[in-house]
Amino acid sequence: xxxxxxxxxxxxxxxxxxxxxxxxxxxxxxxxxxxxxxxxxxxxxxxxxxxxxxxxxxxxxxxxxxxxxxxxxxxxxxxxxxxxxxxxxxxxxxxxxxxxxxxxxxxxxxxxxxxxxxxxxxxxxxxxxxxxxxxxxxxxxxxxxxxxxxxxxxxxxxxxxxxxxxxxxxxxxxxxxxxxxxxxxxxxxxxxxxxxxxxxxxxxxxxxxxxxxxxxxxxxxxxxxxxxxxxxxxxxxxxxxxxxxxxxxxxxxxxxxxxxxxxxxxxxxxxxxxxxxxxxxxxxxxxxxxxxxxxxxxxxxxxxxxxxxxxxx
Amino acid sequence: xxxxxxxxxxxxxxxxxxxxxxxxxxxxxxxxxxxxxxxxxxxxxxxxxxxxxxxxxxxxxxxxxxxxxxxxxxxxxxxxxxxxxxxxxxxxxxxxxxxxxxxxxxxxxxxxxxxxxxxxxxxxxxxxxxxxxxxxxxxxxxxxxxxxxxxxxxxxxxxxxxxxxxxxxxxxxxxxxxxxxxxxxxxxxxxxxxxxxxxxxxxxxxxxxxxxxxxxxxxxxxxxxxxxxxxxxxxxxxxxxxxxxxxxxxxxxxxxxxxxxxxxxxxxxxxxxxxxxxxxxxxxxxxxxxxxxxxxxxxxxxxxxxxxxxxxx
Numbered sequence: 001x002x003x004x005x006x007x008x009x010x011x012x013x014x015x016x017x018x019x020x021x022x023x024x025x026x027x028x029x030x031x032x033x034x035x036x037x038x039x040x041x042x043x044x045x046x047x048x049x050x051x052x053x054x055x056x057x058x059x060x061x062x063x064x065x066x067x068x069x070x071x072x073x074x075x076x077x078x079x080x081x082x083x084x085x086x087x088x089x090x091x092x093x094x095x096x097x098x099x100x101x102x103x104x105x106x107x108x109x110x111x112x113x114x115x116x117x118x119x120x121x122x123x124x125x126x127x128x129x130x131x132x133x134x135x136x137x138x139x140x141x142x143x144x145x146x147x148x149x150x151x152x153x154x155x156x157x158x159x160x161x162x163x164x165x166x167x168x169x170x171x172x173x174x175x176x177x178x179x180x181x182x183x184x185x186x187x188x189x190x191x192x193x194x195x196x197x198x199x200x201x202x203x204x205x206x207x208x209x210x211x212x213x214x215x216x217x218x219x220x221x222x223x224x225x226x227x228x229x230x231x232x233x234x235x236x237x238x239x240x241x242x243x244x245x246x247x248x249x250x251x252x253x254x255x256x257x258x259x260x261x262x263x264x265x266x267x268x269x270x271x272x273x274x275x276x277x278x279x280x281x282x283x284x285x286x287x288x289x290x291x292x293x294x295x296x297x298x299x300x301x302x303x304x305x306x307x308x309x310x311x312x313x
Numbered sequence: 314x315x316x317x318x319x320x321x322x323x324x325x326x327x328x329x330x331x332x333x334x335x336x337x338x339x340x341x342x343x344x345x346x347x348x349x350x351x352x353x354x355x356x357x358x359x360x361x362x363x364x365x366x367x368x369x370x371x372x373x374x375x376x377x378x379x380x381x382x383x384x385x386x387x388x389x390x391x392x393x394x395x396x397x398x399x400x401x402x403x404x405x406x407x408x409x410x411x412x413x414x415x416x417x418x419x420x421x422x423x424x425x426x427x428x429x430x431x432x433x434x435x436x437x438x439x440x441x442x443x444x445x446x447x448x449x450x451x452x453x454x455x456x457x458x459x460x461x462x463x464x465x466x467x468x469x470x471x472x473x474x475x476x477x478x479x480x481x482x483x484x485x486x487x488x489x490x491x492x493x494x495x496x497x498x499x500x501x502x503x504x505x506x507x508x509x510x511x512x513x514x515x516x517x518x519x520x521x522x523x524x525x526x527x528x529x530x531x532x533x534x535x536x537x538x539x540x541x542x543x544x545x546x547x548x549x550x551x552x553x554x555x556x557x558x559x560x561x562x563x564x565x566x567x568x569x570x571x572x573x574x575x576x577x578x579x580x581x582x583x584x585x586x587x588x589x590x591x592x593x594x595x596x597x598x599x600x601x602x603x604x605x606x607x608x609x610x611x612x613x614x615x616x617x618x619x620x621x622x623x624x625x626x
Contacts, residue, residue: 262605
């Protein structure tokens with residue numbers, strides 16, 4: 001199926017065309033770029049919601065519960081489950097995804113696990129592209145589920161309008177578990193498994209940490225909500241908080257600012273991808289060998305390659 | 314202090330020159346590149362050891378214990394503690410670092426916390442550069458401590474020859490906590506806080522997961538070691554496992570392969586940084602605005618910028 005055939009089917013919400021398109025962006029290269037160029041103008045309407053938190057926080061269950069809540073409200077939902085694991089450790093993740101199967105028969109839901117297939121720029125890049133595809137396919141809410149708290153996750157979360165950070169009681173040192181950059185990116189905190197001991201304590205700690213930060217007038221104050229995702233408890237409140245947040249972004253002018261920042265990141269990433277693709281081969285391999293032997297430094301070599309690119313024109 | 318003054322002092326192991334140099338690479342830009350170009354030829358001798366694992370695993374304590382063990386053996390140690398948190402959540406991290414203060418008075422130890430200062434390419438880039446500086450300054454072992462299990466951490470770990478993954482008993486669902494890509498990158502597993510209940514269970518699970526993977530003949534089989542870093546228990550065994558691992562890399566020819574892969578990553582990153590720096594300004598802002606308005610797609614715009622770069626030459 002070429003892109004001229006894929007695009008109208010994707011725009012009509014055809015799930016097979018969508019699945020195939022996401023495989024194209026996972027793989028990267030010229031077909032991915034062509035597809036993105038064609039779909040990009042149709043995207044921009046979806047509410048993109050990132051959901052992140054430590055392993056074991058029940059993110060997949062929460063994603064499932066939230067998708068069900070949005071569906072009850074007549075909203076279509078695309079789900080991208082980002083999975084930095086390899087086939088080697090894939091078993092555990094498969095277990096998570098099984099929880100989402102209750103959504104499987106619904107034509108208003110699309111679920112996709114993303115894995116890095118060695119694409120330049122990695123998973124964050126492929127995920128951002130997949131969100132564009134789901135958005136262009138007309139899904140009104142796009143949920144991105146990511147594990148953990150690393151820079152990769154933060155990059156992925158930046159693609160979202162609203163970021164939900166999930167915590168649970170009893171994960172050892174609570175303050176430690178939320179330290180790694182999560183406080184800054186959270187628009188909504190969810191304390192999941194709130195029927196467990198210690199839930200109120202986690203809520204209290206989160207609120208205390210939020211109050212330590214400066215709250216600028218007019219800026220969004222993150223909500224801290226409790227949920228028992230396994231029984232759907234708290235889903236309505238979370239969906240409402242996410243809607244309030246995106247309305248706040250629009251009304252405060254932040255939505256436009258964020259769109260500009262996102263566009264700049266996208267352009268930067270595209271430049272990197274294209275520049276590297278053009279420079280590989282030729283003098284590249286020789287320079288790599290000389291850098292490895294410490295006869296050259298990477299910046300001097302890069303300078304030389306870019307001069308050469310210019311001279312070639 | 315300019316680079317001509319900085320370089321000889323850095324090479325002599327002057328800690329103030331080293332601290333200043335690391336600030337230069339954290340900030341990035343032309344001074345960072347100049348410094349790297351000057352120091353790169355002198356690096357390449359250090360054994361670079363990455364230490365990663367979930368928050369609360371006692372990584373800082375383990376790093377301290379390992380540094381003490383290496384010092385007992387007369388080996389000098391540079392430590393880079395990578396910290397993706399912002400000032401907002403800096404308190405918890407400060408607590409971790411306090412544990413390292415016992416190393417403070419030793420002239421054979423240098424400790425530095427790295428934070429992203431908005432440098433292009435982020436923390437992974439600045440960390441890789443800091444490792445080059447410590448290496449060129451003559452530290453025989455360079456330890457990189459990172460939190461978590463995201464792509465960012467994996468990128469940082471790739472700068473290491475030997476990666477130590479720290480786990481602890483009782484972090485909830487054990488299999489979950491080690492799923493995110495950690496198995497592939499670990500050369501040595503350490504089950505820290507091994508005086509707690511469940512340590513043997515974590516060891517058993519790790520070994521079972523390792524045996525699920527294919528073990529190619531001649532490839533390194535990760536060790537699984539127990540430690541109580543707080544009391545220095547297990548440090549000697551871990552230091553020895555790390556030494557065996559780096560010897561294995563050299564003897565198997567993998568060291569050369571890895572050096573080549575590292576050189577290629579460094580070159581790619583340098584190209585990205587330089588290309589973006591040159592393209593910013595001019596048509597850049599207009600293209601960003603048009604991408605944000607969905608009138609252009611990022612790849613088409615990037616193509617145009619690169620053509621322009623060529624034409625300028």
